[in-house]
Amino acid sequence: MPFSIATWNINSVRLREPIVTRLLKAEKPDILCLQEIKCREDQFPLKGFAKLGYTHVAIHGQTGYHGVATLSRHPFAATERQGFCGKDDARHVAVTVDTKAGPLTIDNFYIPSGGDIPDPSENDKFAHKLSFLEEFTAWGAERANGAGRVAVGDFNIAPHPDDVWSHKQLLKVVSHTPVETDALNRAQEVGSWRDVVRDHLPVPEKVFTWWSYRARDWSASNRGRRLDHIWSDPATAGRSTGVRVLRDARDWPKPSDHVPVIATFDL
């Protein structure tokens, strides 16, 4: 059976409920993982999504910042939310659903952005990002056990040169510095994760999922980065049938600065 998983940094789910609805109607993903919902669990707009069949929702929210939520057409066999770096930040939620091919766990992450200065001794946010990546690596290594597992979200790192508009000009910009890209590539290696997006859209094709709000014309300048990712265990990756980046969503009304990424599997 085709089984699709979408990930989208929505930058406030309350403000952008209409375009989330638009995505759900147009694409009907089995699972939608949202990041930066920017609200508490009790503020999450459940009703409209339930009307479209998304009656199963796992939320890890907080006031004002961060926050992740996973919407599903299928019931959850289990849910889990994990803290990282000893903080209360709402940056992870996991759901397990039963597919024809067996149970599948989908982990939804919002990795710290890291602030402006790419030096952990000068910038606590960058230090936090690096220690989060260390814990994320260990987390992934423990889960490299052959079970069906997909890890998605806004990782806030563009790991490869073709994941940014200019490798050279971004080498000292947080999201593409060597210390970050090395850490993410190592996390991928240690956990035996497959980069499902790049499996289907291989380098050297440029693939971006985020464009700044500050550009006069985001599409014309096209200074994007690939910050949003879909990883899976090798067996699940072997069942993946396609990936799409919904670039058009960057021009939907009141857009997020990120666009949805959707992977389809035969499960």
Add this chain to the structure above:
DNA sequence: ATGACGATCCCAGATCGA
């Protein structure tokens, strides 16, 4: 590289995003 933007808190501007 920075930031011409845009979000949160609840009403004013500080803080965050990347």
